[in-house]
Amino acid sequence: MALDQYKEEEEEDGMSFLDHLEQLRWHLLRSISAILVFMVLAFLSKSFIFGVVILGPSKVDFITYQTLCRISEALSLPALCIQELPFIIQSRQMTGQFSMHITSSLVVGLIAAFPYVFWEVWRFIAPGLYDKERNAARGAVFFVSLLFFMGAAFGYYILAPLSINFLSNYQLDPSIANEFDITSYISTLSMLVLASAVMFQLPVVIYFLSRAGLVTSGMLKTYRRHAIVGILVLSALITPPDVISQLLIAMPILVLYEIGIFIAKRLERQKREDEEELRKKYND
Incomplete structure (x- = not known):
């Protein structure tokens, strides 16, 4: 019954239910095509994407470790300098390296194409919004993409290397060597980067919930x-089982939560001002 009513309303607006499905199909096809293009580019750039980007946090010359060493020299705290990562990465399956090459290329393609994919999603949603709602959400693509890349950068440059350093140095007994499978390494790195990117969307989520009146x-x-x-x-679920990684991702999320409170306050103040302005116009 609700579906029939929805179809009738859409047909009155000049676009049928099937037309909307067709439009959605093209938005999805363009989004998938963008991801595939970046995926192919990443796949062809194996030496850089895999050797430099993916394996970067596993090497002591990574920028995060070098920065920590410079800080340790300035503060005379040698414990901060990471000079060794006592583990090796190996592939125990015949198809391990090839499958991880495809997987890592897909993750890179997804991250690189995210602004375009979200733009396509927004293009599909925006026509169904009122003018006031579209104006309120102006710049959504920019801010969502900015927070996504900030979160991905935090996960890649802060969370991932410190987690890898902790896990590579953790030993139950000196006789047990850390030899990580390539599948485990890439899965952990991808999870940390993508989880951070998603978690950094918290202010945007609070903004829309506040606009809808669902939170104050x-x-x-x-x-x-x-x-x-x-x-x-949540930080404990999406990070490796060490306290440092959990706190590292929890602290910026708590800051983003406080930013969300500030955003909600501003929206409430703006709403009161608009209501006061309307009241004055009505009284006049």
Whole structure:
């Protein structure tokens, strides 16, 4: 019944339900095509994408480790300088290296094409919004993409290398050597980068929920302690089992949560000002 009503409403607007499905199909095809293009480019750039980008955090000359060494020299804290990563990466399956080449290329393609993919999603959603809603969400593609890349950069340059350093140096007994499979290494790196990129979308989520009236700044403040516990639990689920990695991803998310409270406050103040302006016009 609801589906029939939806079809009738869409037909009154000049576009049928099937037309919307056709439009969605083309948006999806263009998005997938963009991902595939970047995936192919990454696949062909094996020496750089795999040798430099993917394996970068596994080498002591990685920029994060070098920066920590410079900080350790300036602060006279030699413990900060990472001079050795005592592990090797190997492939135990015949198709391991080829399958991981494809997987890593897909992840790189997804990250590189994200702004275009989100733009295609936004193009499909935007026509169904009111003019006021579209104006309120102006710049959504830019800010969502910016936060996505900031999160991916945080995961790649901060979270991943420190997690890899911790896990590579962790030993139950000196007789046990750390020999990581290429599948495990790439899966862990991809999970950390993508999870950070998604988690950095928290201010955007709070913005739209606040615009919809589903959350308020007061509600966010009231449940701040619950949010802290939830963030810590979520951080434990998406990071390797070490406290350092969990805290590293939890701290920026807590900062983003506070930014979300500030955004909700501004929206509430703007809403009050708009209501006051409308009240004055009505009284005049």
